[in-house]
Amino acid sequence: MCAYLVRGPGGPRGEPIVRAEEERISLALPYFDGLSEAGTGQLMAGALLQRFPAQAELIRQGDRPAFLHVVVEGRVEVFTRYRDRETTVDVLDAGESFILAAVFLDSAYLKSARALTPVRLLLVPADAVRAVFRQDPAFAEKCAADLARGYRRLVKEVSNLKLRSSMERLANWLLHQVRRDAGSRHFTIPFDKKTLAAKLGIAPEVLSRNFAALAEHGVKVSGKLVEVTDLARLEAFARPEAVIDDPGY
C-alpha cells in the first residue's frame, strides 16, 4: 500500500498525519493556494510528508500511482528508461508537483523519478485528488491549469529537440538560467553535468565539447560555474524564440 514507508536505508520515515506546522508549509505551496477549507482538509487528511535521501528512487515507471507527489524541499529528477538507455525528462524544484496526469487518469507511471538532493515530498492520496477534483471547482481548475502548463512545456520540449542542434539547446538553456537569475552574468549549474546532458538529450562528452565551443559565443565555464561574458553574442547564437523559450508563454 505504501511502499515508501519501507524503502531505502535510513531514509524515509512516514508521518501518518501532516502536522499543523507542516500543513502550513504545504498550504504555502502554489498548488493549494485558494482552495476551499473542506477540499484542503480532505486532501490533507491522508497526506504524508516524507523525507528521502539523495538518490532515492521515488517512483518507478510502470507502477500505479497511489499518491500525487509535491516537492516541498529539494530537487527531483524525472526520467524514462528504455532498454539500457535512460534520459532525463525534467528536473523539478520545490513547489512543483509530478505525475498529476497519471494520478488523474489512474494509469501507470510513464516515468521514474529520483531525488537529486535530499528531498521532502508531500504525498497526497490519489483518490483524494480525484475526489476533490470533482467537488471543488477551484481545485479542478488548478489541476487542469497544471496539466495544461505541463502539456505546453512538453510541446516546447519537443520543438526544442526536433528543431535545434545540441549546441542551440545548450545555448538556450544557459540563457534561460541567466534570465531566471534576473540577468546576473554568472550562475552555477544546479546539478551534475551528466544530468544536464541527459536533460539536453546528448552524451556527457558532447556537452563538454559544446561548452568548450561556446567560448566562441561569449560563455566561460569552470566547473559548475558559468559566466556569460558577452550576452549579446550568446543571444545572437542561441536565437531564442518566445514560443519555445518563454516560460510563461
Place this chain on the structure above:
Amino acid sequence: MCAYLVRGPGGPRGEPIVRAEEERISLALPYFDGLSEAGTGQLMAGALLQRFPAQAELIRQGDRPAFLHVVVEGRVEVFTRYRDRETTVDVLDAGESFILAAVFLDSAYLKSARALTPVRLLLVPADAVRAVFRQDPAFAEKCAADLARGYRRLVKEVSNLKLRSSMERLANWLLHQVRRDAGSRHFTIPFDKKTLAAKLGIAPEVLSRNFAALAEHGVKVSGKLVEVTDLARLEAFARPEAVIDDPGY
C-alpha cells in the same frame, strides 16, 4: 475576431449557428459525451461548424485562441516552426480536438495547424469552454482527462525521440499502424511520406532509406502501401515497450 470567415480562397464559409443535424454530429463526438444539457447548449450557442480546403492554415503559432477546435471530418497536421525549419508534432483524425491547453490558459498557440485533407471543424468559443468548465463538473473532468492524455502522449513522444534511433521510431510507428488495423498485415500510409518523416523527426531522404533498410526486418513498401511480411521479425527489431507504445497506457 473570427479570422476564419475571411481566410483562404473559396474555402471556409461560416455558419453562425450549428444546425440541428450538425449538432447531432457534434454530440456524437467523444468530446461531448455525457455532458449536461445546459453545458452542451452553452458550448454550442456560439459554435461554428466550418469547412476548410486541404492545405488551409487553421491556426498559426503565436496567435491567441478564440475557439477550441474539434476535428469533425478529415485530417489535421499540427506543427511548429523555428527559423526556417518546421516539424510535425501530431496528426489528428476526426473526433480529436486541438489547442485545448492554449484555450484553457488563454495563452498564445505554441503550434500551427493545417488541413491535410479537406476538413470540417467544430469551433467552440474559447470563453464558452472556460465557462462551462467551471459550471459542469462532467465537462471539467473531460477536459482534464483530455489534457492529461495529451500530456502523456507527449511524454511518450519525448522518450521516443530521445531514446530511439530513427529506424526504431519508424519500426514502432509501423507496428502501431498494424495494431490499429486489428493486426492486418498491410495498410496504406495515411499521408505523405514527407509528413511522416517530419512526424518521426527526420529528413524525407532518411525515411526513404530507412524504409529500404527495413526490408531486412520483414517490411515491404511500395508507394503508400506497406506490407509487413514478417511480424515477429519486425517486432524483434522494434522492441516496442508498453510505456512508450501502448496508446492506452
Place this chain on the structure above:
DNA sequence: CGTCTATTTGAGGTTGCTCAACCGTTGTGG
C-alpha cells in the same frame, strides 16, 4: 504526352555516439 510534385538515390559533410585514456577533486585508510 508534357508538367508537377513526391520520392528515391548518390555523394559528401556534420553532428553526435562510443570507447578509452587522462586529469583533477575528493574521500579513505594506513
Place this chain on the structure above:
DNA sequence: CCACAACGGTTGAGCAACCTCAAATAGACG
C-alpha cells in the same frame, strides 16, 4: 600526511546516424 581508489569531467580517435544538395525516377494530372 600520503598513497590510492573513486568519481565526475575532459579529450582524442574512429564510427554511425543524419543532414544537405543535386540528380534521377516515379506517379499523378490535365
